[in-house]
Amino acid sequence: MLTATAGTARDEVLSAFGPRLAQSPEVLERLVSYTKIFNVAAEDLHAKWEAYTLTPAAQRDDDDLSVPTLAHLDDLQTELLRKQQAAKQEAVLGSADSLLNVREVNPFTEGKMFTNESLQNLFSEGGQDKLGGFRTPAKVKRKVVPKDASTYSAGRFSASKGTPGGPSTPKTPVSMRFRPGDISPGSPLTPMRGMGERTTPVASPNAKVFADRLNKNKTEETLNDQVPLQKSKPDDAVPCEITLLPGQQTGGYRYMYERLMERGDYLDDRINTFADLITEAVQSRVKEEDRADVHVQHPGNPSQDTLFTVGRVCCDAVVEKAKLNDQSVVLEASRAIGAGDRVKINLREIPGYALFPGQIIGLEGMNASGRLINATKLYQPQLPAKATTTPSQLAALYPEDNPASERPVNVFIANGPYTLDDSLQYEPFEELVVEIEKEMPDVVILQGPFVDANHPMIEAGNVDMELDELFRVCIAPRVTRILQARKDNIKVIMIPSTRDACSEWVSFPQPSLAAGLDERAALERRRILGIPGEVMLFPNPVQFTVNEVVFACCSTDVLWQIAAEELARVPRPDAQHSGDPILGHKISRLFRHMMSQRSFYPLFPPALDDACLDLSRSAALELQATPDVLVVGSRLQYTARKVDGCLCINPGLLVKGRAGGTFAKMCIWPLDMARVRAMVKQRDAEAMDVDEQQVEEHAIANALDERCRVEIQRI
Known part of the structure; x- marks a missing residue:
């Protein structure tokens, strides 16, 4: 045993x-x-x-x-x-929040008040020494002297001789501050002339360690290794058409104008919409004569019969930042279903589940008292329809007279930050650009943050230049080099992050990197940042197509935030409902949460430290279909997995603290175009037989998970 x-x-x-x-x-x-x-x-x-x-x-x-x-x-x-x-x-x-610690008790006095007589007795019995610990300490003059005064330069950090307090200690040595002359676009360790006072670049302490790393360009993970990898040809571009799906938050908007009623209406409408979807799915599983009995009921009505209801998962705790547990799960109904009531859920009879605050679920159970539902079944919403393409659209994307139509499309995906924690010289980004210049892919997707507002040097103010200038000096020239690697035949997509210091929007969904309230302001913003006109600036999140392949990308670390709030019970191998392998894999489960909830940010309430959620723009957060590729940059373990027919990719961070990280490479082969063209010819023949009446085309599933190779490679 x-x-x-x-x-x-x-x-x-x-x-x-x-x-x-x-x-x-x-x-x-x-x-x-x-x-x-x-x-x-x-x-x-x-x-x-x-x-x-x-x-x-x-x-x-x-x-x-x-x-x-x-x-x-x-x-x-x-x-x-x-x-x-x-x-x-x-x-x-007891913890700091325990009721035992609410009131401090003096162990010497045991809660009794002093009188003149008792105080005199206390001093006469030697209590003066005991009370010494409760006295206000006397002021002691201390002189602050730098450990090594030679490390600080004279100038603006030196105190004048007439200063009464003497020499002051600067916050940061001058030698550790970043200036424009410390970096050039071509080489991270070569100074630029005429842009700063320094003539000698200052390399970070870990720059040499990063340059001498042993695992450079190591392939960490491969998905579909049976699919061959074929590099792009520099002089013969593959047909590559990129199109934004409708409904994206491309333009700027005025945020912090969201009304409380709008937020409540959004949450209600979301519950009602999913109630229809879940009810339809449950009715399809029962006999036709029993479908009328399946309808959404008020979760708080006491009854001895089994009820079926739909609502939003919430945490029944008044403590700030409380986590969900099996004793604090409640279901919140909409105003139309249950007048907004919240009812506690007992999950003991559920062998396996994965719940988080904000998730919309359906359940069956019994609520005899009206205050507690003993759940027996949980229902998750079905995934949205998968992306499909008609044969005529495929024939237009891959012309028969173009030999390049038979070759694959290569895609590079990287997620920021792009520089080490103790440097603003962007050594890892330079290595990525060199790799792109060597491989010359067809599409490059760069997700922010590009100038990270959480970077230690930026937080401390150790930058002697504007942050827009830092982007223009360190990021924009390298992006130009990517475009010139194949004579502008590379498609470059840049997606911002809410942590980007050079973005004017910190709300989510977030407009593009150089967005403005009007077109003129957007063009001026692009000019200030120095972004070439050929670069495609997409919002965060975004849904777009590369030929027929549907991409859904998000630079906000949604996976990490859901993982921090998720309550999961993985069924044992001998349990009755243990046939779902995704339930037992955490990252795959997190990707499925996003797709089943049909949202780039299904968590509610949102994380306080990383997501300024603006629900008045919630349409841009909705997944319009199950994408072929779902890319979410996260600090969790890098991975590339198949989840319900979707390629889910976390490329990892290009930089992890003071060490290099990872990025993703994709090789997407086209469908069997000979078969597709035969279907088009057959349709045309059928149209002629019926007097040229339009014949309905049958859409073809993209099936990208079977014809795409994904590699996670270390920088």
Whole structure:
């Protein structure tokens, strides 16, 4: 019995960390022991490992963090022990929010008030020494002296001799500040003439470590390795037509004008819309004579019969930043379905589920008291229809007389930030540009942030130039080099981020990088940033097509935010409903949440620190169809997976702290055009037989997940 339990734990660890872990048996056994010692599930242990990889301690060496090593596990064990000890101490003493800590009690006085007589007795008994700890400390004059005065330059940081306080300590040494002369577009370590006072560039402490990294250009993951990889030809461009889908937030708008009634109406309409979709799906599963009995009911009405209802998942907790757990799940109905009532849900009879605040679900259960629904079934909304293309459209995209129509379209996808945490010289972005110049793909998708507002040097103000100028000096020239790699035959798409310091919009959905309230303002903004006119500036999020392939891209880290709020129970292997492999894989499950909820941001309430959600522009957040490719840049583990027929890609971050990250490469082969053209000719013949009346075309599924190769490559 013990062997079976150990084998089950080992299988769970392999499922959470990936099959590559089997190549390191010592690491595998160590992780299995951690699950027992710290009483933590394998999936939760993997989440703790992902959180550890983002810390400076994990990134101090240029190691491959996709698979744990014994050295890193020692640091992880120290962190787990620290959290375990803190949890024990909190259990004994109570947390800071505990009712026991609301009122401080003086152990010496035991809550009694002093009188003149008792105070005199206290001093006579030696209480003066005991009260010394409660006295106001005397002021002590301290002189602040720099540790090494030679590191600070004279000039504007030096105090004048007549200053009464003496020399002051500057916030940042001059040698560590960034100036325009520290960088050039061609080489990150070559100064530009006439743009700054410095003549010698200042490389970051980790620039040499990054340049000497051992895992350069290493392929970390491959999807559909049976699909051949064929590079583009520089002198013969593949037909590549890029079109925005209607309804995108391309233009600027005035935000912070959202009314509370608009937000309430949006949430109500969303519940009512999904109620119709879920009801229709449930009715299709029952007999035709029983379909009339399937209708949405008020979740708060007490009844001994089984009820069916639809609502939004919420957290029943008044504490700020409270997380969802199996005891705090409530269902909120719309005003039309249940007058906006919230009813608690009991999930004990559900073998497996994945819930998060804001998710719209349907459920069956019994509510005998009117206050608690004992759920027996949960229903998720069906995915939207998949993207299709007619044969005539495919024939127009891939002309028969063009030999290049038989070759694949190569796409590069990168997600910011693009520079190291202790540098603004954009060394990783320079490496990416060099790789693009060598490979010469057909399409390059660059997602922000380009000038990260959360960069430590920008937050500290250690930049002697405007942030727009930083973009114009460090980003725009390199984008121009990408365009010139194939004589303007490369399509470059730039998608902003809400963390972009050079963007005037921080709300989500976010207009394009150089957007304005009118066309004239947008053109002026593009000129200030120095973005070439050939670059396509798309909003965030965005849906567009590359030939017939539908892309849906988002630079906001929605996956991380949903993962932080998600409550999931993975069914055991012997459970009745354990046939869904996606439910057991966390990142695939997060991608499915976005598609089933038909939204780029299904989480509500939104994350306070990263998403200024403007629901008055909610139409731009809706997925119009199940895309062929869903790209979401996230700090979670990079991945490329098939989820319900959709290629879901997290290219990872190009830079992780002070180390290089990853980007994605796609090789998209066209459909069998000979078969498609035969279908077009057959349709034309049928049209002639019926006196040239228009014959309805049957749309063809794009089936991209079978003809596309995806590689996650390290920079």
